[in-house]
Amino acid sequence: MKPTFETDRLILRPARAGDVDHLLALDEDPEVRRYVDQPDPPTREWCERLLARFAQLDEETPELGFWMAEEKQQGGTPPRFVGWFHLRPPRPGEPQNPGDQELGYRLRRDAWGRGLATEGSRALIAHAFETVGAPRVTAFALWENRASVAVMEKLGLAHALDWTYQSKSGEGVPAVLYALDRGA
Ligand SMILES: CC(C)(COP(=O)(O)OP(=O)(O)OC[C@H]1O[C@@H](n2cnc3c(N)ncnc32)[C@H](O)[C@@H]1OP(=O)(O)O)[C@@H](O)C(=O)NCCC(=O)NCCS
Numbered sequence: 364m365k366p367t368f369e370t371d372r373l374i375l376r377p378a379r380a381g382d383v384d385h386l387l388a389l390d391e392d393p394e395v396r397r398y399v400d401q402p403d404p405p406t407r408e409w410c411e412r413l414l415a416r417f418a419q420l421d422e423e424t425p426e427l428g429f430w431m432a433e434e435k436q437q438g439g440t441p442p443r444f445v446g447w448f449h450l451r452p453p454r455p456g457e458p459q460n461p462g463d464q465e466l467g468y469r470l471r472r473d474a475w476g477r478g479l480a481t482e483g484s485r486a487l488i489a490h491a492f493e494t495v496g497a498p499r500v501t502a503f504a505l506w507e508n509r510a511s512v513a514v515m516e517k518l519g520l521a522h523a524l525d526w527t528y529q530s531k532s533g534e535g536v537p538a539v540l541y542a543l544d545r546g547a
Contacts, residue, residue: 365425366494368486374442375430375483378417382431385444386410394472398508400530420451426495427451427464432483434474445479446470450487453501458526458540464497468514480514488518492545499544503528506537515541 368375389395390405420428429449433442449467453459466487468480491497502520504511505528520541528538 365421365428365430366490368430368483368490370482370486372434373445373479373483373486374433374435375448375486376433377421378414378429378431378447380414382444383407383410383414385431386413389444389446389469389471392472395469398505398511399469400528402532426490430483430487432470432479434479444471445474448483448487450491450495450500453503456529457503458524459501460499462496462498463501463542464491464495464499466491466500466502466518468511475510480511481517484514484518488543497545499542501540501542503538503540506539512539512541519543519547 365377367377387405387407387410390401390410393404396402396404417429427450429447431444432446432448434445435442446469450464451467453463453465457465466484468484470480488500491500500520501523502511502515503526504515506512506525520543523540523542526538526540527535530536
């Protein structure tokens, strides 16, 4: 079964079918899509397929995959969906060492700038080293995505290499790989 994680402000839980509206609202924001090679707004069908893929990953590798992030609220108000985090093997074609697990995050714009990406990532990094047994956690970003790179640096990941990401439109875009070794 996929674990759920709790931090001071966040709950990271498995995705469920009812998250389709959350994913739609998240990816409808062009600012959220700016550096993630997703030029077009999502459709409901696309989000449903994504959720089906998350469910399949949860079945195949419950210790890895995507976690939906909810921010705890005061006074009995239910937690609020703010985005997602992932921990997964790097995709084919990405620079990687055996056993690497790649960290990723995407948050609603109204949740940015309060340290939530850093806070949720810390829980997944601990999980990667302590439970999954990963020798190294990596993270990729387009070079221009300075907020994402700032998160990596705050987490203690170090610049490992520069890389050219081949976008869906066939353009080569400067990208960076950051990494943290277990025990570093
Ligand atoms: C990247 C993202 C997850 C960061 O989330 P967040 O919760 O705002 O991150 P944090 O608050 O933990 O940290 C962000 C850091 O970036 C810094 N930052 C933000 N914009 C910046 C910019 N343009 N240049 C330099 N630093 C910037 C912030 O100051 C903060 O650092 P600080 O705490 O030292 O001040 C969020 O912007 C997002 O979801 N973006 C859209 C999706 C995306 O790009 N995902 C990453 C793909 S690689």
